[in-house]
Amino acid sequence: MATYERALITGASSGLALWFAKRGTTVYAAARRADQLESLKALAPEKIIPFVLDVADADAAHDAVKQLDETCGGLDLVVANAGVGDEMKAEQLEWKRVRKVLDVNVMGATATLVGALPGMVKRKKGHLVGISSLAAFLALPRFGAYNASKTYLTAWLENLRLDVEQHGVNVTAIHPGFVKSEMTAKNTFSMPFLLETDDAAALMGRAIEGKRSFFSYPWPTAFVVWLATSLPRPLQRFIARRAT
Numbered sequence: 001m002a003t004y005e006r007a008l009i010t011g012a013s014s015g016l017a018l019w020f021a022k023r024g025t026t027v028y029a030a031a032r033r034a035d036q037l038e039s040l041k042a043l044a045p046e047k048i049i050p051f052v053l054d055v056a057d058a059d060a061a062h063d064a065v066k067q068l069d070e071t072c073g074g075l076d077l078v079v080a081n082a083g084v085g086d087e088m089k090a091e092q093l094e095w096k097r098v099r100k101v102l103d104v105n106v107m108g109a110t111a112t113l114v115g116a117l118p119g120m121v122k123r124k125k126g127h128l129v130g131i132s133s134l135a136a137f138l139a140l141p142r143f144g145a146y147n148a149s150k151t152y153l154t155a156w157l158e159n160l161r162l163d164v165e166q167h168g169v170n171v172t173a174i175h176p177g178f179v180k181s182e183m184t185a186k187n188t189f190s191m192p193f194l195l196e197t198d199d200a201a202a203l204m205g206r207a208i209e210g211k212r213s214f215f216s217y218p219w220p221t222a223f224v225v226w227l228a229t230s231l232p233r234p235l236q237r238f239i240a241r242r243a244t
């Protein structure tokens with residue numbers, strides 16, 4: 001029997017939707033591009049249900065998730081995975097671009113998870129997952145909005161857990177290093193320990209099934225980040241400027 005009966009996974013292109021579908025979970029696979037979702041459905045037609053959703057409209061996303069939870073028989077897993085990155089030099093910092101990152105990564109992720117929360121608390125069962133990033137722990141040039149959006153997500157999940165675990169709801173914060181995806185395909189810098197999409201999905205899937213509260217991967221990148229954040233802040237800034 002599948003660990004989860006019904007899951008909603010946003011940003012469904014990451015491989016995680018297929019990983020859970022192959023293990024018997026009915027997956028509501030959410031993203032904006034309907035054609036991509038149809039291609040995903042073709043890989044597991046019985047188990048993947050396309051769910052067109054723009055999480056940047058946080059109010060609408062919240063209501064759509066709440067309604068889905070109320071009408072589908074109850075979601076027992078929700079993964080806020082949709083995220084956008086935008087590399088901006090100081091002269092490119094524009095409110096519209098910064099806002100888009102915050103709309104999707106902060107407001108969208110929060111709205112997605114909050115939408116499912118009342119139903120889970122009522123049923124005393126459920127699992128909320130946020131895909132943050134190892135970047136949440138670092139200050140790096142050009143990625144301020146992205147990194148800070150992930151710092152928020154990690155911090156919020158850590159706080160949320162304290163409120164909802166006593167109601168039978170699990171919370172997991174996941175921190176990937178570099179993984180092959182549309183997002184990283186745009187990167188022009190070197191990406192150490194870059195993982196294949198399917199390998200990353202399997203690592204995240206197993207961490208979720210294992211009800212890990214906090215999961216960072218791959219371990220070499222997580223170790224380097226941990227080491228860097230243990231240094232005095234002036235030294236961290238010096239290394240961040242040099243390394244990038």
Ligand SMILES: NC(=O)c1ccc[n+]([C@@H]2O[C@H](COP(=O)([O-])OP(=O)(O)OC[C@H]3O[C@@H](n4cnc5c(N)ncnc54)[C@H](OP(=O)(O)O)[C@@H]3O)[C@@H](O)[C@H]2O)c1
Nearest residue numbers: 011012013031032033054055082083133178179181182183
């Ligand atoms: N890849 C990495 O190295 C890496 C590392 C650390 C953390 N992460 C995090 O992992 C998550 C997935 O990243 P990824 O690398 O797979 O990114 P990606 O290749 O750019 O995919 C992003 C996914 O999110 C969806 N999406 C984007 N904007 C959306 C919106 N407004 N509403 C709904 N869906 C939206 C996209 O589909 P549509 O465009 O069709 O909507 C797509 O399915 C993100 O939260 C990212 O920050 C990734």
